[in-house]
Amino acid sequence: MEGKITKTYNKVSPEILEQLRSVVGDRRIQFGEAVNPVYSHDEMPIYGKYFPEVVCEAESTEEVAAIMKICSENNIPVTPRGAGTGLVGGCVPLYGGVVLSTSRMNKILSYDMNNLVVHIQPGVLLCDLAADAIAHGLMYPPDPGEKTATVGGNVSTNAGGMRAVKYGVTRDYVLAMTVVLPSGEVIKLGKTVCKTSSGYSLLHLMIGSEGTLGIITELTLKLIPKPAYDISFIVPFKTVEECIAAVPEIKLANLDPQSIEFFDADIVEMSSRFTGEPIFPVNMDGTAVAASLLVTLVGDSQEALMPQIRQLGQVAAGAGAMDVLVVDTAERKKAVWAARSSFLTAIEAQTRFLDEMDVVVPVDKIAKFLIFVRSAGAETGITIRNFGHAGDGNLHIYACADDPDEAEFHRRAKIVMDKSYAKCTEFQGQVSGEHAIGHAKKEYLRESVGDTVFNLMVQIKKVFDPLMILNPGKVCTNLEEAE
């Protein structure tokens, strides 16, 4: 097949194992039978399990560099791994070799209050960084749903999350990073400044590159002062179309919301069954709620936000909302956002087989796209569950089934996925908003961007990793192992 690269790797010999052991010591290395099976997959084992020969847990840039040097000299593939919370097989070692775990590189190194930045190691968990920043009176704005992901993983997939509509995505908060190249060389990209025009942005190339161009070993992230007050509103609608049509109205009304989340009646029902308590309305005065928005506004105080709150009410009424339900107590906010954050877990707990897509479509195409996917699912015997970040067009869509056997599920899910990704491309959307490509979505990426762009990506991969040893088989590399 065009673009395939024929490549043979060496196995990790006892000599190479000793070299690796001399870098990380006895207690941070696993090999052979002792490798924890968790390293063979991420949160989507349905895309296949692949065992590494060795797992090394690095603690510093120097150790990562030493490991990469050993592996590049010995032609051993290396797959970097954070918390393993990915959904596209990005951290799965397709060709064996070494899994390089950054989970012990979990130190928040320092805050620079004059420049409002924090320096961290990449294995810091998102929830830990978020809490620590708040304790410093600051906020790290990116807020992906999976709070136990590493920040390094978030940077590698350019994760977005719930607050992207106001604050932007992870990319917008990465000012600088230290990177170990596949050769073991260490480079620094970016600086503690928000503005630069100093050569090609290798920093932005590295963000979202899923650990295929280099291994991030240190990050400098921009923080903002913590907003003093936030208030959320549940806005239920009778139809999905009306619900989605309200989104650009809210954006145009200059309310600058922090979040505009979307969910339909199905997901609310699943979430209620899972959490045991109904959080979101399913019925208003006898009329069924088809879909709702969850809108959050931030400001200095409730008083200061009153003009925006009143305007949100007017816009919602004009857009056909059934009501605007205030979520203002600390307890209620916690319950509502916990329910929102549990959507995926609720689906997983109640579904035997599950495949996922994370497309982004222009905001005004959301309703049409959802209707298309549901209909494709219904034709194929696949149940579609979805929720998403309506404010930015990023939809998390799950193809679910309980009945068929696994092979039959794969066959049916593939039909739905093929049709849906093709429709997404037709609607000028992107294959992934924040879950990335990994190895599971590679062919959809190629179809979406076309051969010329895909081949530019392959050439860029070769510039950084001429030996093709870093996270091979991901994003844009189609490897064929030599016989």
Place this chain on the structure above:
Amino acid sequence: MEGKITKTYNKVSPEILEQLRSVVGDRRIQFGEAVNPVYSHDEMPIYGKYFPEVVCEAESTEEVAAIMKICSENNIPVTPRGAGTGLVGGCVPLYGGVVLSTSRMNKILSYDMNNLVVHIQPGVLLCDLAADAIAHGLMYPPDPGEKTATVGGNVSTNAGGMRAVKYGVTRDYVLAMTVVLPSGEVIKLGKTVCKTSSGYSLLHLMIGSEGTLGIITELTLKLIPKPAYDISFIVPFKTVEECIAAVPEIKLANLDPQSIEFFDADIVEMSSRFTGEPIFPVNMDGTAVAASLLVTLVGDSQEALMPQIRQLGQVAAGAGAMDVLVVDTAERKKAVWAARSSFLTAIEAQTRFLDEMDVVVPVDKIAKFLIFVRSAGAETGITIRNFGHAGDGNLHIYACADDPDEAEFHRRAKIVMDKSYAKCTEFQGQVSGEHAIGHAKKEYLRESVGDTVFNLMVQIKKVFDPLMILNPGKVCTNLEEAE
């Protein structure tokens, strides 16, 4: 010299000229003696004048593609050019060949009010886009000082401007683009969505690449609803150090200012002489003003902004400001911002020889850096003028002299520049915030980023432009013409 590439280009023969003429017609081509000398330089002719053999004014993606195809097949260098307002020689045809002007590609194609984006051709002037967006009730946030630059040029240098402290830089508003590769192939990068994790970001690689990787022929830009109200404040200080130290205080106070501009007494005096009217204070109750901040807040109304306005007063007083002068009438705002925008013109009008730097340093290093550069200037017989975007650490610094001859000025300016860029690197700054690298700052870029990163840039250039025909000699390519 290491990294130099030996290359020989063909001259534009009568046959090639006819092929080019068949693309753009008789009225949009200049050649030989008829080439307007303006195409031999940008706004810094001090970096050298270089004449193209031919100038083609393209009007469409198809024409740009056809020109690139002819030039790639015939080994002719092509230098893209917008309005020619650059300051580092980026649009200057170092090796002759074709200048491809995008200035006729100046159409605002369409607005998409559902997704809050605008589609434009790259030759639209920044001032025209800004005014047109306002007329649609929207705002294009990037606001570089040079309003007659093309937006394509702004994207190619990732220009920042006065509002970057709140809204970010040009990079943050580019959602998608059409690009003609050096081969003449047309690719599309990005989509009308704000969130993506779909392969390496070639979109972000293209932004800030100064027309060396491809020619941008169409842009999709994000807009925001127009803020209802803005108010500015002049905040004078007795010392430069106190003035700069106030900047992080203002940022930490959660005021979310749109701009924090900095200027010292010298520049205020030059500006007054130039415009004929004193706009900024030079003296408060008998005490000389050493430097001032110009702070702008935006919101729904003056009433809604009162808490922030009061807080700015408190922060300024705490930071030792001499006063806080309100700029709230339309007439006064216009005068103040016009004076601010005229700083560079004022310097140019009153200076015989001038060299420039556009470094970015961490905000808490601004004062130390300015003091260093002034002292380096004084030691060398060079007057330093400066102003800048204090909120983001981007300083526009001018090395000026009237007395020596041009060769002597170059010698002295180089001493100051060499020392200052080295100090910038020591302070963890960047070579350029928004003026970019062109051919004038290439060696400073190499020194700042180091050989490994510089060579990665060279390899990336070769991926996009293996024949090295597009804007050669810029950013990271060191060409040596073969004898």
